[in-house]
Amino acid sequence: MSMHPVLDKDVNKKIFLLGNEAIVRGALEAGLDIAAAYPGTPSSEIGNTFDLMGDDAGVYFEYSTNEKVAMEVAAAGSACNLRAMTFMKHVGLNVAADAYMTIAYTGVRGGMMIVCADDPSCHSSQNEQDNRYYARLANIPMLEPSSCNEAKEMTRQGFDLSEEIELPILLRTTTRINHMRGSVELGPLVPSKGKGYFDKDPGRFVTIPAHARTGHINLLKRMEKAMEISENSPFNKVIDLGGDEIGIVASGAAYNYVIDYMKSNGIKGKVLKLGMSHPVPVKKCADFMASVKKIIVAEEGEPLLENDLIKIAYQNEMNIKIYGKNTSHFSRRNEYSPDTIKEGLGKLLGIPVVENKLVPREVELPTRPPSLCPGCPHRHTYHALKKALGQKFKEAIYSTDIGCYTLGIQSPLNSADFLLCMGSSVDAAGGFSKATDQPVLAFLGDSTFFHSGIHGLINAVWNEHKFVYTILDNRTTAMTGHQPNPGMGRRGGGAPSKGSDIEEVVRGCGVEFIRVVDPNDIKATTEVYKEALAYDGLAVVITKRACALLEVREWKKDGTYTPYQVDQEKCKKCKVCISTFACPAIELDNDGVISINEEYCNGCSVCVQVCPFDAIGAVNKEVV
Amino acid sequence: MSEQLRIVIVGVGGQGVLSAAKNIGGAMLEAGHSVVMSEVHGMAQRGGVVVCNICIGDLDSSLIGDGQADIILSFEPIEAYRALNLANKDTVIISNMAAVIPVTASIGEMKYPDLDDIFAAISEVNSNFIKLEATELAKEAGTALAANTVMLGALAATGKLPISADELKKYMLSKVPPKTVEMNEKAFGMGMDCK
Numbered sequence: 133m134s135m136h137p138v139l140d141k142d143v144n145k146k147i148f149l150l151g152n153e154a155i156v157r158g159a160l161e162a163g164l165d166i167a168a169a170y171p172g173t174p175s176s177e178i179g180n181t182f183d184l185m186g187d188d189a190g191v192y193f194e195y196s197t198n199e200k201v202a203m204e205v206a207a208a209g210s211a212c213n214l215r216a217m218t219f220m221k222h223v224g225l226n227v228a229a230d231a232y233m234t235i236a237y238t239g240v241r242g243g244m245m246i247v248c249a250d251d252p253s254c255h256s257s258q259n260e261q262d263n264r265y266y267a268r269l270a271n272i273p274m275l276e277p278s279s280c281n282e283a284k285e286m287t288r289q290g291f292d293l294s295e296e297i298e299l300p301i302l303l304r305t306t307t308r309i310n311h312m313r314g315s316v317e318l319g320p321l322v323p324s325k326g327k328g329y330f331d332k333d334p335g336r337f338v339t340i341p342a343h344a345r346t347g348h349i350n351l352l353k354r355m356e357k358a359m360e361i362s363e364n365s366p367f368n369k370v371i372d373l374g375g376d377e378i379g380i381v382a383s384g385a386a387y388n389y390v391i392d393y394m395k396s397n398g399i400k401g402k403v404l405k406l407g408m409s410h411p412v413p414v415k416k417c418a419d420f421m422a423s424v425k426k427i428i429v430a431e432e433g434e435p436l437l438e439n440d441l442i443k444i445a446y447q448n449e450m451n452i453k454i455y456g457k458n459t460s461h462f463s464r465r466n467e468y469s470p471d472t473i474k475e476g477l478g479k480l481l482g483i484p485v486v487e488n489k490l491v492p493r494e495v496e497l498p499t500r501p502p503s504l505c506p507g508c509p510h511r512h513t514y515h516a517l518k519k520a521l522g523q524k525f526k527e528a529i530y531s532t533d534i535g536c537y538t539l540g541i542q543s544p545l546n547s548a549d550f551l552l553c554m555g556s557s558v559d560a561a562g563g564f565s566k567a568t569d570q571p572v573l574a575f576l577g578d579s580t581f582f583h584s585g586i587h588g589l590i591n592a593v594w595n596e597h598k599f600v601y602t603i604l605d606n607r608t609t610a611m612t613g614h615q616p617n618p619g620m621g622r623r624g625g626g627a628p629s630k631g632s633d634i635e636e637v638v639r640g641c642g643v644e645f646i647r648v649v650d651p652n653d654i655k656a657t658t659e660v661y662k663e664a665l666a667y668d669g670l671a672v673v674i675t676k677r678a679c680a681l682l683e684v685r686e687w688k689k690d691g692t693y694t695p696y697q698v699d700q701e702k703c704k705k706c707k708v709c710i711s712t713f714a715c716p717a718i719e720l721d722n723d724g725v726i727s728i729n730e731e732y733c734n735g736c737s738v739c740v741q742v743c744p745f746d747a748i749g750a751v752n753k754e755v756v
Numbered sequence: 757m758s759e760q761l762r763i764v765i766v767g768v769g770g771q772g773v774l775s776a777a778k779n780i781g782g783a784m785l786e787a788g789h790s791v792v793m794s795e796v797h798g799m800a801q802r803g804g805v806v807v808c809n810i811c812i813g814d815l816d817s818s819l820i821g822d823g824q825a826d827i828i829l830s831f832e833p834i835e836a837y838r839a840l841n842l843a844n845k846d847t848v849i850i851s852n853m854a855a856v857i858p859v860t861a862s863i864g865e866m867k868y869p870d871l872d873d874i875f876a877a878i879s880e881v882n883s884n885f886i887k888l889e890a891t892e893l894a895k896e897a898g899t900a901l902a903a904n905t906v907m908l909g910a911l912a913a914t915g916k917l918p919i920s921a922d923e924l925k926k927y928m929l930s931k932v933p934p935k936t937v938e939m940n941e942k943a944f945g946m947g948m949d950c951k
Contacts, residue, residue: 256798470821
């Protein structure tokens, strides 16, 4: 295996990196010692990069079971004077928030970076919460990059800042920054120090009430220092494009659209780019506002900078108009784009919006939502369960969870009725089972089980909840890109590990009805579900089958892969394979002919079991 | 300062949109151009619509706005139509002709449109529309999976890129598995010949 590009030793060279890879590079240039995370899009490729590098990175990296665990692993590393990092998607910080809030009180020793990746527009998420609130909530300094190079630099310099201020630094990104690819200028890699040493200081690190009260005083002092740094930070800079009519305050990805729009339209003005956006540099902002006639704030999400500027203007008795979300020129919803800025700024500056986009005549297009892959074992689980439920399907409550299996929501499976967050499937199923007499079903994957599916299970046993709890064990964390989990026999970075066996964990929690079944055997799975549905108590069904994408990769490697095809003479066009199963590889053309697209078929063969007329069989390569 | 060029690549999750985009962007950077791109990772990769943007020249934005695309490279015909808001009358639009039927259409919930009608609707508003049997050609080269390489060849043949077809080909070949080099070279050439 060749060396990962993130480990390139060629200093001053520019290389093409994904925002998430740039963050890893920045950490390695800062002498990172310890990193821990639970995968979550859009932050996943940070962990993937550490996982791929393995021992080559020369740092300790682990996938932890959830974000709170990861946060605490990193906090311990920092307390031992090591440079520590944890990273998560925005909602992951909700999980880690309990620890996060109090780390602000203890402060840090070794530099600690907390990367949180917001997802405006909900590309891969259940909400578009603006985690810049978290910097304010905990009173923790925050950096917001706009480019890949800045993501690297802010990570690298963030460790120094963290040690100087003695607080963790929140590096807040958005999907657009995490999944942007751009050139990054390489600096020297700094090797890890290896192990640290924990010097005891219970007055600081044991947060009993008396110590916590002192911790709060220390936090406020540290933030005074952070304010001084923010006032002078090179990440907070004015770009002067001439004139004093308008001043635009921008951060994150929105800054990019603003600066390109101004340059391409020859608009004069000043732009204050806030890269260290918490604490907001009050004096710098006041000076900026004094240098222009009106202010426009371009920030994705909530009007946080905008409200800060209104406050600063009031405190400084400035009579300046501040435009943004409070004046309805920009939206709190969705990620921004060049069009958002073109419309918002255009309106404010009186620049007519020239539309040159093509407007073709209308042709109705089918939507193309993401769906379970061809051969996906989750489809087989849902299909078998639906058969077992029969007429009861309509009233049964499908309490689902976060993972590929959420895609069971699509027709014709319609196997998702309720979802809040990681682990909500089993917790809410317990509630449903007490609140109604409907059949209740909970679904979550193997990785989600280890993340947050166990305490709900113990709760269900303890309170005698009655439902069917399915653990869809596809031997990986599939949706975020096939990261390992504790049930797979290997750790982050590739080292083997015994880990935990799901069945043993479930048994240890006190569950008496446990069945493990291969969902690719539709008949056996249907029988198991019939038994589980009839059981008077909590029934756990573990449907165990590797993710089809991983399985087909193995089959293609060892030469055992065979696609399947429809025998047109035997096919009665009953469409059962389409109307109840809906594997994306099975296609129905406008003449009603059903065929299997060989290009997409992953060779699972389950459609053979679904066809009532025995019309599907393996492609005989020699005949074709 | 190099000239600005904005390329949109669209297709369906699993078609290799991302690797095509990485090859174009990487080849540009290697030739000394300033490049920033937007990729799609996550849920959409499971059979959803995937859109990648490549912005070349003195640009900070990694997204392409309405009417801003200079080139649209579409791996699937209805996705070319769906992306038309990003194009203007001068945009070069190259589309693979092979349909990928979404599940919403195959289960009969929605209808996959007649492709001739789609092609006509695009041609009515844009005269730089190039149709390409990329999937068929790729099969001829060895595997349908090489359709993205055929598309790259067609893109290079437009002469719109600030790098030569050879530079793009060389970069792409350096990134594919060694045993597929010959096949990808053939597929690239077939794409180039389509112009």
